[in-house]
Every structure is written in structure tokens, then in C-alpha cells.
Amino acid sequence: MKRNRRKIHDSILKGLIYASTTVTIGILVVIMGFVLYKGLPGININFLTRMWDNETTIVDINRNPVTGENSEENYVESLGITIALEDENIIIKDIEKDSPVEDGLNIKEVPYELKEKDIIAKADKVTFRDITVEEAVAALNEGTGTIRLKVTRPGGGIVPMVISTLYIILLTLLIAAPVGICAAIYLNEYAKPGKVLNIIRFAIQNLAGIPSIIYGLFGMLVFVQNLKMQYSILAGGLTLSIMLLPTIISTTEETLKEVPNVYRQGSMGLGATKLQTISKIILPSALPGILVAIILSIGRIVGESAALIWTAGTVAQIPSSLVGSEAGAATLTTKMYWLIKESADLEAATSIAVVLLALVILLNMVSKLITRRFLRSRTGK
Amino acid sequence: MKDITKFSVKDLNLFYGNFQALKNINMDIYKGQITAFIGPSGCGKSTFLKTINRMNDLIEGVTVNGTVTLDGVDIYKEMDAISLRTRVGMVFQQPNPFPMSIYDNVAYGPRIQGIRKKNTLDEIVEKSLRQAAIWDEVKDKLKKSAQAVSGGQQQRVCIARTLAIEPEVILMDEPTSALDPISTLKIEDLASELKKDYTIIIVTHNMQQAGRISDKTAFFLTGEVIEYGDTEQIFNKPSNKKTEDYITGRFG
Ligand SMILES: Nc1ncnc2c1ncn2[C@@H]1O[C@H](COP(=O)(O)OP(=O)(O)OP(=O)(O)O)[C@@H](O)[C@H]1O
Ligand SMILES: [Mg+2]
Numbered sequence: 032m033k034r035n036r037r038k039i040h041d042s043i044l045k046g047l048i049y050a051s052t053t054v055t056i057g058i059l060v061v062i063m064g065f066v067l068y069k070g071l072p073g074i075n076i077n078f079l080t081r082m083w084d085n086e087t088t089i090v091d092i093n094r095n096p097v098t099g100e101n102s103e104e105n106y107v108e109s110l111g112i113t114i115a116l117e118d119e120n121i122i123i124k125d126i127e128k129d130s131p132v133e134d135g136l137n138i139k140e141v142p143y144e145l146k147e148k149d150i151i152a153k154a155d156k157v158t159f160r161d162i163t164v165e166e167a168v169a170a171l172n173e174g175t176g177t178i179r180l181k182v183t184r185p186g187g188g189i190v191p192m193v194i195s196t197l198y199i200i201l202l203t204l205l206i207a208a209p210v211g212i213c214a215a216i217y218l219n220e221y222a223k224p225g226k227v228l229n230i231i232r233f234a235i236q237n238l239a240g241i242p243s244i245i246y247g248l249f250g251m252l253v254f255v256q257n258l259k260m261q262y263s264i265l266a267g268g269l270t271l272s273i274m275l276l277p278t279i280i281s282t283t284e285e286t287l288k289e290v291p292n293v294y295r296q297g298s299m300g301l302g303a304t305k306l307q308t309i310s311k312i313i314l315p316s317a318l319p320g321i322l323v324a325i326i327l328s329i330g331r332i333v334g335e336s337a338a339l340i341w342t343a344g345t346v347a348q349i350p351s352s353l354v355g356s357e358a359g360a361a362t363l364t365t366k367m368y369w370l371i372k373e374s375a376d377l378e379a380a381t382s383i384a385v386v387l388l389a390l391v392i393l394l395n396m397v398s399k400l401i402t403r404r405f406l407r408s409r410t411g412k
Numbered sequence: 413m414k415d416i417t418k419f420s421v422k423d424l425n426l427f428y429g430n431f432q433a434l435k436n437i438n439m440d441i442y443k444g445q446i447t448a449f450i451g452p453s454g455c456g457k458s459t460f461l462k463t464i465n466r467m468n469d470l471i472e473g474v475t476v477n478g479t480v481t482l483d484g485v486d487i488y489k490e491m492d493a494i495s496l497r498t499r500v501g502m503v504f505q506q507p508n509p510f511p512m513s514i515y516d517n518v519a520y521g522p523r524i525q526g527i528r529k530k531n532t533l534d535e536i537v538e539k540s541l542r543q544a545a546i547w548d549e550v551k552d553k554l555k556k557s558a559q560a561v562s563g564g565q566q567q568r569v570c571i572a573r574t575l576a577i578e579p580e581v582i583l584m585d586e587p588t589s590a591l592d593p594i595s596t597l598k599i600e601d602l603a604s605e606l607k608k609d610y611t612i613i614i615v616t617h618n619m620q621q622a623g624r625i626s627d628k629t630a631f632f633l634t635g636e637v638i639e640y641g642d643t644e645q646i647f648n649k650p651s652n653k654k655t656e657d658y659i660t661g662r663f664g
Contacts, residue, residue: 223472293508297570299470301521301577302498311520316511 073382081188083347090135153181195360202268211279219287239277244337246274251341263358267343286320319405326398416443424478448622451632465500501579507566509558521577544572564595
């Protein structure tokens, strides 16, 4: 009787566990499948290698007769390029080696190299609208010496967001990792146990639980407005640093706690100072845990939107300074948010989602690898 | 042979907060001998050992009064803890090799003291491992993790690590309590061998061990030294009833 009941009990429990597992994995598969199904078609070389916005530039090119023969159709002899008509635009289809378009200068006299797929919109006085390829070739071959081209480089790619994401990761970690690790070392190795320490720990735990939009608001008020950084990667990086500090501190402290006390005693007993003990024994032992904390932080930076939208902005550009209008930068995630909200361009958003998923999976694999590698070297096998 | 005083302890009291763990200890410890501390659990043996190389400094809320001198120099007033610990090395109850190679473990102390030359380090490592009677067992795996050898070998690596800083005194806190009988015997032989060059103080719960290897024995009880003298005398003709009870196993 009793045994039978226990058996039934067991099988019900087992059933529940299986069911929950199936549901979890099912949801995961559906989400991944959906994102991949919607987003993969939008991913191609252009998406991965181009800027986001179209970029129009005036370029001066010093024509010199190109030596060598090219019998291709629509070959522009004086520039060493082949052009073609695509979507009613004249585009550069092919560029010869040593072509002068590689040494173009924009109006600020900064080198600007033309690339394949660039659209030529104007050559000297001739606007390339409703024009045949033959007419365009003639216009480009017209005259000698310098020719002024108006060139549009098509966008639609995620390069600026990828680079901005990397910049913000780097900046945030550069600020948060040293500060967080030092704070954890202080709390665990130096601070005297007692009320003050408990209050600090309590504060850190609570800070870790604050919704990121509040950090975003704080960052906007303090860094963007009061400190006049404008929407910039520095404002974003500082905001994220503050947001991540509690996690980095407590994760690192956890790892430091796991370093056996006998190592500390052993080291001090051999005449090492406290600082030597920390740098030579404690930190190396805690390194894998610290690295994992950092990788988890990277994951959170990559996935963060609320704390960044109002601090780093949503401009798709490669930031060229730390603060100011040139420093605004949309990360992949903030751009995705913006696309859904502002332009309802769900296709592009899901394609970014695919890239994000790939990135997160990569990060997880790296953190696994690190943990495993370190565990192996520590046990000496 | 005349006894030369290495450590001299006068009127030593130690408190953990309000709790008095050591009471009015007076004791001379002699050079080139093995001194054994025996006594029931919690009587203050480890505490006393740690006052001798100031490892107690690392614990919050410890107050020490009285004097401890090493070669006539007060270790609390006239010496800094770091240089004291390079003269008075310590081997712990649990083997505690660092998570690094055997070589790096033994070279740790010398490196801390600024020795960088590979040749010098090689020599120190080999000499220390030989002295600790473990060279032959590990000479082919110096680059292997020190935690990947047996417990007895780990403890001898730890002894080698202590020897590498060339201390004058070696403190051993129950160095064999975590080891099997064969490893224990090896460490005991090693201790007897080492006393030619070093002064050794060993805490042990093992009466036979104290009897086998030590020259002097101190019997501790609730923070006091009840009796201190030649091991032979303590074990054969203890002058205190409590000592006799403890040694004959009628106690604790
Ligand atoms: N860090 C500490 N804080 C407070 N009390 C302590 C501390 N360390 C030891 N004590 C107390 O001091 C007394 C002596 O401890 P000690 O470790 O020196 O004993 P012991 O003789 O080495 O014992 P055992 O044989 O078990 O190792 C004990 O009552 C112990 O509870
Ligand atoms: Mg003890």
C-alpha cells in the first residue's frame, strides 16, 4: 500500500520535472527559431560591413591616364573604374589596381578612398540623374586633371553599432573593473568586520537590484546634463560602470571569500606582506571568478538599453571622441530598441537580434572555456 | 652540551577580546633542540605558537602583554612582524601548498625577498627539497601542481617551502595530524634531522611522537604551562599530578 503510493508520488514528480524541462527548452527553441527565421534573411555582407546611414561626400580625384588595357564595357579610362546602372543609380562596379579613385580627397583634403558599390551622384557639373551609363562614362572622361565627384556610400549596415558597443564595453570595464576589484579586495581583506561593513554590504546588495532605467535617469541628469557631456560614450560608460559596480564587487568578493584562509596564513607565515599575499596568491586564485564576473558584465552591457538610451544616445555613428556631439553612440541593443519604437523597422531589428544572440552565446562559451581551463590548471591535470 | 636560549618568554598573557587564552607564561626555548607542546584541545598550544611568530597580529581583537625575545631582542617591540617571520618559519596542521607548481611553492619565500636569479632559485629549491627529504620523489615533477601529490608529500613540500626562507626556528602545529603513519614517521625523522641546523617547536596530540622526537616538553592546560622540562623527566617522573594524569591517558 504505502510503497504503491510512494511509487505514484514519484512518477507524478518525475512527470512534472519532465514537463517543466520540455516547456523550458521548447520556449527557448521557439524564441531562437523565430528570431533566426525572421532575422537571418536580412543578414548579409552589406549588413555586417556597412555603415548605418548613407554617407554623401564630395571627392576630388586627380585623374592621370591609367596605363594598361581594359576592354570591359562601361570602363572609365581616365579613372580606372567600371561603372554600372543599378536601381537608377550609377555605381562603381569595379576598381582597377592603381586607380586614382583610391587617392581621392574630400573637401577637407582628407584622403577618401572610393570603394566598389559607391554611388556616383554628380561629376563636376553633370548630375547623374536619368542618365544612361554611356553618358556617365562620357561625363567622367570629360576634360583632364582634377574632377569633383559627389559620391554616396550606401548604408544599412551595423558597423557603427558594433564599434560603439565595443567602445562602451571597453570604457565601462576600464572604469568599473579596477574600481570594483579594488573595492572587493578592501572589503574582504582589509575592512574590519562590524556594523559599517555590514551596512556597506547591504547597500551594495540593494544597489545591484535597482532597475537599470533609474541608473539611466541618474546618468542623464548627472553626466549628460550637469557635467555637460551630452549624449556620449563617456556618459554611457560611466552610467554603466556605476550600474555594474555592485555586481562586480559582490561577485569578486564571493570569489575572494572562496580563497582558503590557509593560503593567506601560509604566505604571511613565509614573511610576505599583505600586499604581496594579495597580488601573488589571492588574486591569482580568484582570477577565474573575477574573469567570469567581467564576462557576465560584458553580457549585461551588450544587453543593456534603458541605461544607455538617455546617456549614450541613439545616433548610429562611430564615436570619435569621449564627450560631445561626436561622441554619441547607439549600441546594437539601443539601436534595436529605437528601430522598433521609432521606425517600426522590425526586419532590421530582428537581424540585429540575431547578431546579439550570436554575441551572447559566444560570451557564454568563452566564460565556460575560461572556467574549465583554470580549473584544470589549478588541479594540475 | 650547554643549553643556549633562543626564545625567552616572560609573563606572557594573551586575550582574544575578553577571553584570556594564555596565562602568565614563562619559558625559555633552547637552540638546536626540539621542544614539544602537549595538552588537551583548546588549552592554548596553537595560540602560544602563533605569538612566537606574531601570526596573531592577523587576528582582530588580540591583545598580548609580557615579553618574548628572540636572541635577546623583543619581537613585539624591537622587530617588525615581516622580518620576524622570515626568521621563524611555520608549518601548519593541514598541508597548505599554494595552487602553483612545486617549484613555485618552494621558490615563493625567496622570491618575496627579491631573489630573481634563476640559478640561485634552482639551487635553493633543490637544497630545500633535499633537506625536506622529498627531492627524489618530486624532482621529475617540479613543474607539476603541488596540490597533485599525496598529503604526506604536500606537507614535506610545505616544510621545504619554509626551509627555503632559511629560518632559524621552525614552528610546527600538529604537522602530522592529517597524515598516515608512514608519512608521519618520515616527518618525525625529518624533524630529528633538521634540529642539527634549526630550532624546532612542535605542537602535537601524539604522546609517543613527543616522547620520540623532542628534547624538552611543555604541558599546557587551560592557557597555563603546568610543567616544562626535559622530555625524559616529563614522561617518566612528572612532578605535577595533572601532567602525570594527562600523559598516562587518565585525562582529557
Ligand atoms: N581567533 C580566536 N578568537 C577567539 N578565541 C580563540 C581564537 N582562537 C582560539 N581561541 C580560543 O583560545 C583557546 C585556545 O585555542 P588554541 O587554538 O590555542 O588551542 P589548542 O591548544 O591549539 O587546541 P587544539 O589542540 O584543538 O588545536 C580556545 O579556547 C579557543 O577557543
Ligand atoms: Mg591547535
